[in-house]
Amino acid sequence: MISEEEYLQQYNINHYTTPLCSVDVVIFRLHNQQLQVLTCARKQHPHIGQLGLPGGFIDIDQDKDLDATAHRKLHEKTGMRAPYLEQVGTVGNPQRDPRGWSVTVIYYALLPGTDIQQQTEDVRWCNIIGDSVTEQLAFDHNHLISQALERLRNKIQYTSLPVYLLPEEFTLADIRDVFAAILKKAPPMRSIRNRFLHEDLLEDTGKKRYGSNRPAALYRLKKTAKAHFYNRLYHTTQQE
Amino acid sequence: MISEEEYLQQYNINHYTTPLCSVDVVIFRLHNQQLQVLTCARKQHPHIGQLGLPGGFIDIDQDKDLDATAHRKLHEKTGMRAPYLEQVGTVGNPQRDPRGWSVTVIYYALLPGTDIQQQTEDVRWCNIIGDSVTEQLAFDHNHLISQALERLRNKIQYTSLPVYLLPEEFTLADIRDVFAAILKKAPPMRSIRNRFLHEDLLEDTGKKRYGSNRPAALYRLKKTAKAHFYNRLYHTTQQE
DNA sequence: TCAATAGTGTCTATCAGACAATATCGG
DNA sequence: CCGATATTGTCTGATAGACACTATTGA
Numbered sequence: 402m403i404s405e406e407e408y409l410q411q412y413n414i415n416h417y418t419t420p421l422c423s424v425d426v427v428i429f430r431l432h433n434q435q436l437q438v439l440t441c442a443r444k445q446h447p448h449i450g451q452l453g454l455p456g457g458f459i460d461i462d463q464d465k466d467l468d469a470t471a472h473r474k475l476h477e478k479t480g481m482r483a484p485y486l487e488q489v490g491t492v493g494n495p496q497r498d499p500r501g502w503s504v505t506v507i508y509y510a511l512l513p514g515t516d517i518q519q520q521t522e523d524v525r526w527c528n529i530i531g532d533s534v535t536e537q538l539a540f541d542h543n544h545l546i547s548q549a550l551e552r553l554r555n556k557i558q559y560t561s562l563p564v565y566l567l568p569e570e571f572t573l574a575d576i577r578d579v580f581a582a583i584l585k586k587a588p589p590m591r592s593i594r595n596r597f598l599h600e601d602l603l604e605d606t607g608k609k610r611y612g613s614n615r616p617a618a619l620y621r622l623k624k625t626a627k628a629h630f631y632n633r634l635y636h637t638t639q640q641e
Numbered sequence: 642m643i644s645e646e647e648y649l650q651q652y653n654i655n656h657y658t659t660p661l662c663s664v665d666v667v668i669f670r671l672h673n674q675q676l677q678v679l680t681c682a683r684k685q686h687p688h689i690g691q692l693g694l695p696g697g698f699i700d701i702d703q704d705k706d707l708d709a710t711a712h713r714k715l716h717e718k719t720g721m722r723a724p725y726l727e728q729v730g731t732v733g734n735p736q737r738d739p740r741g742w743s744v745t746v747i748y749y750a751l752l753p754g755t756d757i758q759q760q761t762e763d764v765r766w767c768n769i770i771g772d773s774v775t776e777q778l779a780f781d782h783n784h785l786i787s788q789a790l791e792r793l794r795n796k797i798q799y800t801s802l803p804v805y806l807l808p809e810e811f812t813l814a815d816i817r818d819v820f821a822a823i824l825k826k827a828p829p830m831r832s833i834r835n836r837f838l839h840e841d842l843l844e845d846t847g848k849k850r851y852g853s854n855r856p857a858a859l860y861r862l863k864k865t866a867k868a869h870f871y872n873r874l875y876h877t878t879q880q881e
Numbered sequence: 882t883c884a885a886t887a888g889t890g891t892c893t894a895t896c897a898g899a900c901a902a903t904a905t906c907g908g
Numbered sequence: 909c910c911g912a913t914a915t916t917g918t919c920t921g922a923t924a925g926a927c928a929c930t931a932t933t934g935a
Binding site: 403405408409412414415417418419420421422446447448449458459461465466467470488490491492493494495499500501502504506632633634636 | 643645648649652654655657658659660661662686687688689698699701705706707710728730731732733734735739740741742744746872873874876
Binding site for chain 4: 882883884885886887888889890891892893894895896897898899900901902903904905906907908
């Protein structure tokens with residue numbers, strides 16, 4: 402029996418058959434009331450040229466942990482730091498990648514909403530229709546989007562996540578519109594109001610948004626605010 | 642530029658530096674009102690001889706997906722199929738394994754409670770004290786237990802999971818005791834009763850458990866019952 | 882009978898939601 | 909003024925929980 406020192410000295414991961422291991426990030430944003438996911442054209446085999454999620458292999462030298470890998474992928478494609486990033490889960494099987502048994506850790510991120518067309522370089526924002534995007538993505542990326550979306554649809558019902566999809570200043574009706582965009586239905590304004598104003602979560606900017614109606618108060622997330630968890634679900638927005 | 646066929650033909654995962662990838666399972670049970678986790682002595686380097694979670698590498702030839710790996714590990718160590726198994730998340734960093742950057746997918750399982758000592762072969766049931774076991778486990782396995790336990794502590798507050806830690810027939814007071822064992826506090830019996838009997842989840846066996854007091858009705862999970870999600874938390878058991 | 886635990890009745894608190902009433906803008 | 913949307917007031921319903929009361933066993 403050899404010692405642990407000797408074992409580690411001799412150990413070479415490349416002598417073993419291990420699965421591929423990657424990280425994929427589902428980046429959501431709202432664009433003109435439409436929920437979108439960022440995709441980019443693949444520059445390498447397999448599925449070269451096809452759209453896919455930002456993601457790929459862990460950089461053994463650079464990434465200090467899995468979250469760092471996800472942050473890095475996000476930053477490479479958007480140049481931004483996301484106000485919300487969360488791990489969804491991990492899928493692994495021999496079919497999802499033609500190179501063999503492969504494992505990928507799924508993250509999702511929420512970016513502040515925007516009405517501005519930017520459409521930079523090689524990235525493309527795809528509309529969410531149903532439970533994924535309509536484009537045929539590389540690997541099982543359509544399915545990964547479904548999983549992230551399912552988490553998002555559940556989680557907005559008992560957390561303050563909707564505000565992370567909005568610009569810095571927003572009205573309560575904007576929150577309702579986030580629900581409508583993501584769930585195709587929204588809780589009544591009374592309920593949204595009760596919830597989001599009751600907690601010490603938002604602050605009134607004092608500013609108003611004007612239209613041809615009574616102006617709406619503009620709120621902003623408090624600097625100290627963390628993602629907030631409520632202890633009930635809405636009734637009107639539950640899936641059955 | 643080569644074709645995808647050529648690329649795949651030439652592709653050999655062993656030419657790349659990829660992280661280690663494993664699955665670890667945190668198997669919970671209740672034993673005499675004490676929450677326990679199954680550990681086993683490691684038979685190989687690294688940390689040979691030390692206690693660790695059941696788990697290890699994916700069997701590329703045998704496992705059809707990650708869940709299958711988790712089920713296999715569970716079955717190898719317990720000879721049982723768990724009534725509840727769920728993926729918790731995935732951790733990865735260069736420190737957790739002396740062989741290098743490593744990723745592990747954490748699962749947890751709930752086994753029916755038992756008062757019987759079995760203590761077979763090489764496995765050992767460790768008591769949960771605080772947020773992990775007191776034994777010093779291999780790798781970061783104490784920390785993996787904490788993560789699984791945190792999920793369990795949250796999830797029993799809005800689901801029917803407590804029943805998966807009980808034997809086939811149980812009383813409502815047994816459910817309360819599950820809460821007490823896991824959270825060190827329990828919701829009032831009135832609330833447990835309201836919740837578990839209101840849904841179409843349990844059925845009365847007609848049998849009673851006798852003691853030196855009024856006998857308690859024995860219930861059983863309906864065959865058709867899936868894990869049930871309630872839409873509120875208990876108030877008295879929330880962490881703050 | 883008593884001790885002990887099971888189970889019920891009833892009232893309160895919290896919060897989602899229905900719905901009506903009122904407020905404030907542009908035009 | 910009117911139409912539109914914001915905001916408030918008030919009542920109802922669901923359900924957790926407090927608490928007192930009743931039920932049923934063994935000793």
